[in-house]
Amino acid sequence: MLARMCGFVAFTISLTVGPFAWAVPSLLFDAGNGAVLYAEDPDTLWHPPSLTKIMTAYVTFVAMQDGKLALDTPIGCSNLAYGQEPTKLGLAVGATITVETALQALIMKSANDVAVMLAEAISGSHEAFVDYMMGWPDVSA
Numbered sequence: 001m002l003a004r005m006c007g008f009v010a011f012t013i014s015l016t017v018g019p020f021a022w023a024v025p026s027l028l029f030d031a032g033n034g035a036v037l038y039a040e041d042p043d044t045l046w047h048p049p050s051l052t053k054i055m056t057a058y059v060t061f062v063a064m065q066d067g068k069l070a071l072d073t074p075i076g077c078s079n080l081a082y083g084q085e086p087t088k089l090g091l092a093v094g095a096t097i098t099v100e101t102a103l104q105a106l107i108m109k110s111a112n113d114v115a116v117m118l119a120e121a122i123s124g125s126h127e128a129f130v131d132y133m134m135g136w137p138d139v140s141a
Contacts, residue, residue: 077113
């Protein structure tokens with residue numbers, strides 16, 4: 001099950017960085033003199049997936065490996081999840097999706113509401129998940 005999800009992640013990444021990747025706003029410049037070497041829609045607002053979402057996916061995989069969640073575990077949309085902007089699935093408060101669907105939405109759409117839903121499913125609350133992520137892995141050891 002975990003191998004299947006990791007395979008999905010690898011496939012998703014290959015789609016975005018492979019030779020047939022879809023274009024998004026981009027800007028390439030010379031750091032030495034600031035000259036723009038290439039630009040495509042540089043003023044278009046775009047929200048790339050963040051490191052926090054990648055870490056949320058990773059922590060979700062760890063929770064699955066530890067038996068806390070499974071791909072078919074339903075997770076619910078709270079008021080906090082519902083209120084997330086700008087990128088989200090837009091589920092109604094109380095609606096549920098599976099962890100598998102949540103991971104797909106998190107990775108493919110960078111859905112902020114789903115990130116909160118996973119955080120709450122793993123740690124009980126958004127705040128507890130943030131505390132967990134801030135202390136994990138323990139870099140002082």
